[in-house]
Amino acid sequence: MEIRGITKDDFDTVVSVLDRWWGGPSGQRADPIFFYEFGATGLVAEEDDEVVGFLLGFVAPTEPRTGYIHLVGIDPDWRRRGVGNQLYARFTAQCRAYGVTQLKAIAAVGNDGSVRFHEALGFTATEHAAYAGPRRPRMVFVKTL
Ligand SMILES: CC(C)(COP(=O)(O)OP(=O)(O)OC[C@H]1O[C@@H](n2cnc3c(N)ncnc32)[C@H](O)[C@@H]1OP(=O)(O)O)[C@@H](O)C(=O)NCCC(=O)NCCS
Numbered sequence: 082m083e084i085r086g087i088t089k090d091d092f093d094t095v096v097s098v099l100d101r102w103w104g105g106p107s108g109q110r111a112d113p114i115f116f117y118e119f120g121a122t123g124l125v126a127e128e129d130d131e132v133v134g135f136l137l138g139f140v141a142p143t144e145p146r147t148g149y150i151h152l153v154g155i156d157p158d159w160r161r162r163g164v165g166n167q168l169y170a171r172f173t174a175q176c177r178a179y180g181v182t183q184l185k186a187i188a189a190v191g192n193d194g195s196v197r198f199h200e201a202l203g204f205t206a207t208e209h210a211a212y213a214g215p216r217r218p219r220m221v222f223v224k225t226l
Pocket of ligand 1: 102103151152153154155156159160161162163164165166167186187188192193194195197198199201202
């Protein structure tokens with residue numbers, strides 16, 4: 082398995098598989114800014130020339146400086162084989178090089194697979210009732226590096 086930086090062809094692949102990998106209409110989650118503006122920190126996992134996972138993220142100039150994982154997805158046929166773990170490990174290494182001291186991600190309340198995954202990787206999961214606005218709760222995952 083190879084973990085490498087995302088290309089435009091990879092981004093196009095991500096857009097085309099997203100609905101299937103996420104189990105419903107999800108195309109708008111892959112906003113093109115995550116390639117054109119934040120592609121330097123975007124990653125894909127490749128096996129035999131096939132993309133089997135991706136991570137779209139960026140470094141936020143907040144205090145503390147934060148590596149934010151906007152979207153991560155693994156091919157359903159490749160889950161629970163450590164692909165997500167490897168993508169996060171590479172993203173973490175990139176973030177450290179940018180002086181990042183905290184990682185953050187969010188998920189919909191009820192996405193228990195995501196909660197278990199982030200907790201397994203050492204994140205603290207907290208539910209925020211109005212994180213995305215009134216009656217728009219989110220699970221917030223934070224990890225200090
Ligand atoms: C969540 C997701 C990214 C995990 O990727 P993955 O490659 O399957 O995860 P890994 O194999 O690296 O798992 C690492 C550990 O996390 C935990 N974990 C991962 N998925 C889990 C699940 N569905 N249920 C319980 N624990 C889970 C386990 O402890 C696992 O270790 P183990 O398999 O040795 O027990 C993947 O399931 C996915 O793409 N889900 C759909 C999209 C999504 O929800 N993205 C997250 C919100 S941005």
